[in-house]
Amino acid sequence: IKITFQDAASGARTVEVEPNGTVMEAAVLNNVAGIVAECGGGCSCATCHVHVDEQWIDRLPAPAPEEGDLVEFLDGAGPTSRLSCQLELTPQLDGLVVRTPHAQG
Ligand code: FES
Incomplete structure (x- = not known):
């Protein structure tokens, strides 16, 4: 599947990944700028923050309370x-x- 990461500094980058794992892992595997993911996916560092495109936000499952906080x-x-x-x-x-x-980060 394809995921596009838009970055104000370096423009948009589309990566192709298998539909498993997380958006963060897809970014890290492809060296996408702007996703630091210091805690490695533990939902504690928040350096993997992204703004989801408005057209997509309703298609994602709602955040767990830890993420929301x-x-x-x-x-x-x-x-x-x-x-x-x-x-x-x-x-x-x-x-x-x-x-x-x-x-x-
Ligand atoms: Fe997502 Fe740390 S990698 S909160």
Whole structure:
């Protein structure tokens, strides 16, 4: 499946990955700028924060309480903010578009 990471500095990058693992893992495997993922997917560092494209936000499962709490206190978070390590890839997410924050980590 294809996922597009938009970055204000370096433009958009589309990566092709198997529909398993998480959006964060897809980014790290492909060296996508802006996803640091310091905690390795433990839902505790919030350096994997992304802004999900408005057209996609309703198609994702709602955040777990731990994720919601972290995002709430994150600098620069917006209404479509999610932690990419909590977004499981499925075939339905083919074409997903997310934007990485300007500075992270
Ligand atoms: Fe640390 Fe997602 S990788 S919260």
